[in-house]
Amino acid sequence: QSALTQPASVSGSPGQSITISCTGTGRDVGSYNLVSxxxxxxxKAPKLIIYEVSERPSGVSNRFSASKSGSTASLTxxxxxxxxxxDYYCCSYAGDNTSVFxxxxxxxxx
Amino acid sequence: xxxxxxxxxxxxKPSETLSLTCTVSGGSISNTRYYWxxxxxxxxxxxxxxxxxxxxxxxxxNPSLKSRxxxxxxxxxxxxxxxxxxxxxxxxxxxxxxxxxxxxxYMDVWGKGTTVSVSS
Numbered sequence: 041q042s043a044l045t046q047p048a049s050v051s052g053s054p055g056q057s058i059t060i061s062c063t064g065t066g067r068d069v070g071s072y073n074l075v076s077x078x079x080x081x082x083x084k085a086p087k088l089i090i091y092e093v094s095e096r097p098s099g100v101s102n103r104f105s106a107s108k109s110g111s112t113a114s115l116t117x118x119x120x121x122x123x124x125x126x127d128y129y130c131c132s133y134a135g136d137n138t139s140v141f142x143x144x145x146x147x148x149x150x
Numbered sequence: 151x152x153x154x155x156x157x158x159x160x161x162x163k164p165s166e167t168l169s170l171t172c173t174v175s176g177g178s179i180s181n182t183r184y185y186w187x188x189x190x191x192x193x194x195x196x197x198x199x200x201x202x203x204x205x206x207x208x209x210x211x212n213p214s215l216k217s218r219x220x221x222x223x224x225x226x227x228x229x230x231x232x233x234x235x236x237x238x239x240x241x242x243x244x245x246x247x248x249x250x251x252x253x254x255x256y257m258d259v260w261g262k263g264t265t266v267s268v269s270s
Contacts, residue, residue, distance in 0.1 A: 041212065041213055041214065043196065072255075074254060074255045074256075076255070076256035076257070078197075078257075080197075084262075085246055085260040085261065085262050085263050086189075086197065086246070086257075086260055087260070088256060088257060088258050091251070091254060091256035091258070092254060092256070097258065129196065129197050131197075131199070131255075131256070131257075132255075133255040136210075137202070137210035138199070138210060138211075138212060138213065139199040139202075139255055140199060141189075141196060141197040141198060141199055142196070143196050144196040144197070
């Protein structure tokens with residue numbers, strides 16, 4: 041069970057859109073629509089921002105959107121704001137009642 | 151509002167056993183819609199899923215940790231626990247407990263995390 045692959049860092053200017061990829065395999069992302077995304081500020085617990093590939097929990101900004109194609113899931117943050125500067129992790133069901141996280145992406149707002 | 155709180159020793163000696171407890175408040179751990187789990191994050195690194203437990207006691211583990219990890223549940227205390235045996239420096243991390251939404255495999259409520267160091 042290997043970690044899903046994410047870019048180490050992504051940056052953008054305020055107001056721009058950025059996309060974070062999350063690449064897995066046919067045993068996890070590619071086989072199930074059970075990808076979730078988490079936002080984590082330094083020294084804080086992760087917060088769920090996307091579940092079931094593209095669903096947003098109540099209270100999460102609609103500037104966050106997500107999708108999946110094959111074995112790669114993607115998270116898009118539109119209208120980038122300073123408060124979006126954080127680490128982002130994807131997570132997928134990986135079969136046999138297991139989960140696997142992505143390697144994490146640091147988002148920097150320039 | 152559901153809250154989770156981790157507790158346990160912040161320092162464990164190498165080769166010994168790490169034990170943590172997560173106390174659930176504001177809801178029942180016996181709710182059939184949810185599973186309960188542990189996730190850890192070594193300093194400066196990413197999240198690692200450790201495992202889950204259902205209120206019935208059924209458990210599911212990360213294959214890479216399965217030989218050293220046990221997760222258990224105590225419904226009378228509304229708590230679930232994590233044990234990691236034969237710890238090494240690689241087990242030093244912030245340990246989070248979280249609620250998993252049934253068969254949808256996302257963690258929607260998290261504890262604040264507790265830091266565990268490994269040192270003699």
